[in-house]
Amino acid sequence: MGIFDKARAKLEELYGRAEELYGESHGDAAAEVRGSAHQIEAEVEEGHDAEAAAEEEELGHGPASRRLGRPDDGTAV
Numbered sequence: 001m002g003i004f005d006k007a008r009a010k011l012e013e014l015y016g017r018a019e020e021l022y023g024e025s026h027g028d029a030a031a032e033v034r035g036s037a038h039q040i041e042a043e044v045e046e047g048h049d050a051e052a053a054a055e056e057e058e059l060g061h062g063p064a065s066r067r068l069g070r071p072d073d074g075t076a077v
Contacts, residue, residue: 013042
C-alpha cells in the first residue's frame with residue numbers, strides 16, 4: 001500500500017468519524033451508519049481486517065468479514 005493509498009484511507013476514516021458524530025449530535029441514524037461504514041471501509045483498506053470485521057458484527061456483514069473468510073450466515077469460522 002503506497003503513501004497515497006494510506007492517506008486516502010486515513011482521510012476516509014476521519015470523514016466517517018465526522019459523519020458519525022454529526023449523526024449522533026443531530027439524531028440522524030442514517031448519518032451514523034454511513035459514518036461507521038466509511039470507517040470500516042478505511043480499516044479494511046489499511047489492512048485492519050480483524051478490527052473492521054468486529055465492527056461489522058454490530059452493523060452486519062461486509063468486506064472485512066468476507067476477506068477473513070467468515071460466512072454471511074453469522075456463524076463464526
